[in-house]
Amino acid sequence: xxxxxxxIAHARSGDKGDTANVGVIALExxxxxxxxxxxxxxxxxxxxxxxIDGEVERYELPNLNALNxxxxxxxDGGGTLSLKTDAQGKVYSTALLRMVIDVPDxxxxxxxxxxxx
Amino acid sequence: MVRVAAGQGFWxxxxxxxxxxxxxxxxxxxxxxxxxxxxxxxxxxxxxxDPSLGYARDFVGAVESVLPxxxxxxxKVIANAGGVNPPSCAAAVKAAxxxxxxxxKLRIGVVTGDDLLSRLDDLIVEGHAxxxxxxxxxxxxxxxxxxxxxAYIGSEPIVExxxxxxxxxxxxxxxxxxxxxxxxxxxFGWGGKxxxxxxxxxxxxxxxxxxxxxxxxxCLYDWRSIPDLANVGYPLVEVxxxxxxxxxxxxxxxxxxxxxxxxxxxxxxxxxxxxYITPDVIAxxxxxxxxxxxxxxxxxxxxxxxPPTDKLKVSIAYRAGFKAVGTLVYVWPDALDKAxxxxxxxxxxxxxxxxxxxxxxxxxxGATATHGHLAGDQRNAPEVQLRFGVRGADRAAVERFxxxxxxxxxxxxxxxxxxxxxxxxxxxxVAYWPALIDKSVVKxxxxxxx
Numbered sequence: 001x002x003x004x005x006x007x008i009a010h011a012r013s014g015d016k017g018d019t020a021n022v023g024v025i026a027l028e029x030x031x032x033x034x035x036x037x038x039x040x041x042x043x044x045x046x047x048x049x050x051x052i053d054g055e056v057e058r059y060e061l062p063n064l065n066a067l068n069x070x071x072x073x074x075x076d077g078g079g080t081l082s083l084k085t086d087a088q089g090k091v092y093s094t095a096l097l098r099m100v101i102d103v104p105d106x107x108x109x110x111x112x113x114x115x116x117x
Numbered sequence: 118m119v120r121v122a123a124g125q126g127f128w129x130x131x132x133x134x135x136x137x138x139x140x141x142x143x144x145x146x147x148x149x150x151x152x153x154x155x156x157x158x159x160x161x162x163x164x165x166x167d168p169s170l171g172y173a174r175d176f177v178g179a180v181e182s183v184l185p186x187x188x189x190x191x192x193k194v195i196a197n198a199g200g201v202n203p204p205s206c207a208a209a210v211k212a213a214x215x216x217x218x219x220x221x222k223l224r225i226g227v228v229t230g231d232d233l234l235s236r237l238d239d240l241i242v243e244g245h246a247x248x249x250x251x252x253x254x255x256x257x258x259x260x261x262x263x264x265x266x267x268a269y270i271g272s273e274p275i276v277e278x279x280x281x282x283x284x285x286x287x288x289x290x291x292x293x294x295x296x297x298x299x300x301x302x303x304x305f306g307w308g309g310k311x312x313x314x315x316x317x318x319x320x321x322x323x324x325x326x327x328x329x330x331x332x333x334x335x336c337l338y339d340w341r342s343i344p345d346l347a348n349v350g351y352p353l354v355e356v357x358x359x360x361x362x363x364x365x366x367x368x369x370x371x372x373x374x375x376x377x378x379x380x381x382x383x384x385x386x387x388x389x390x391x392x393y394i395t396p397d398v399i400a401x402x403x404x405x406x407x408x409x410x411x412x413x414x415x416x417x418x419x420x421x422x423x424p425p426t427d428k429l430k431v432s433i434a435y436r437a438g439f440k441a442v443g444t445l446v447y448v449w450p451d452a453l454d455k456a457x458x459x460x461x462x463x464x465x466x467x468x469x470x471x472x473x474x475x476x477x478x479x480x481x482x483g484a485t486a487t488h489g490h491l492a493g494d495q496r497n498a499p500e501v502q503l504r505f506g507v508r509g510a511d512r513a514a515v516e517r518f519x520x521x522x523x524x525x526x527x528x529x530x531x532x533x534x535x536x537x538x539x540x541x542x543x544x545x546x547v548a549y550w551p552a553l554i555d556k557s558v559v560k561x562x563x564x565x566x567x
Contacts, residue, residue, distance in 0.1 A: 010381065011381075012382070013385075016386060016388060017549070018251065019251075021388065023387055025377070051489040061402065063404065064405065066380065068387050076476075077476075079155060079548060079549045080548055083476065083477075083506030083508060085482060085486045091487045091488070094337070094488070095488045095491055
């Protein structure tokens, strides 16, 4: 089943220099395992291909039902050097929530995930 | 139990928030955070123009607005409003208090020693490379352009000021979290090795340092249902001596304090959650436990900490050329195509003029500016703003660019509007250079003035 992250998570993003961070938090604690399993570092790097220049790092915070992604080279130099509208990476959060993941039907039903359709 | 309330999340935040925090309910300390990465350089530029400036002037008004609470109820105020000039900030606060007949009743603690600008060359000679933490480049590449250099200092000098009887403490580049941590250490006597309690103080500081961003502001979770943001309650923490604390806000205020609103703030600007590094302690954000503890109350517990490193982060600001950003709005039909054609024309004209820039960025606001290709097909957008920016060392080239936007209205693609703002303005760029330095070379001083 195709699941849109916006339907199962919320998020906030910010900056440190030229790196944006996106914290993604499961809307229901039981959905954290879906984030952990399907929102991989590679999947996020593919999602943002062409939008960021550097690597993606992923950290897990099961205590907050959250993942933290660092998107390096995401802010056109960052801070005052950046010419971007989103120079401080404030809305990479919702950009990540556009992601659609494929979850096996049985698992999606067990966790009562809302379908993207 | 000690209550620390946040009244400013950055320089430019709601001017009335400090007063509402002292009047809305009982608090012991009011914490005001004014400094962001770029703020120090702005303040340094102001100080160059007038040596008596270089601090967050909003703070003087903030103190005036909370003076009755400070004098009558013993609320203490801690702020990094000093910027690059804490003594002048203190003098201005003192003068304002005197004008209100409260001169003798304030004890203002002034923390200095974070400012490394005058020592920079000596430090480099002594072997402190101050290499850029992100790029590894040596500071010598920008040394001649440096405007300010300040070490991020921890809670210790603020604790010292409180122990000296200060009821207002003014610092320069204290870490944001130290402003919350210091009163907790002062009240509970948390020693330099109480790592878990110190880590809890850092987490408390991180949660409230952005003001209402933990109490319903900028909250994506269920945002439509967050009540009365016009009267949003700024946060406060009620901390116990064991380091557990409740995040809440005053009664009869808007906004919301819930596990989701606090979670969003916890992940804000987060790096490696296992190691949130501060001068006082390294906090492990993967140990934080959150639980709803009644309406608009979140209990925070379980936090673990470990000893800090022997380094301090240094915030260096340097002049990095000039930039300008111009905009035009293109409208349906084919708004995006028109904006893209205008972009190509503009680039060709800049090229023909022989103008050289380090960087050109064009964005299409309303289509792809923030979400790029993820936004999908935007060719049917009702309007698209072309936002065209240039950056370079040559001010004259940037200046010349600013004259190339308006002509497009008559000599470029059709259905264009939104140029009433006039020519773009050329801005000098003051960029941020993060570095590390040995803790031992930074000596803070505390002075109490009356």
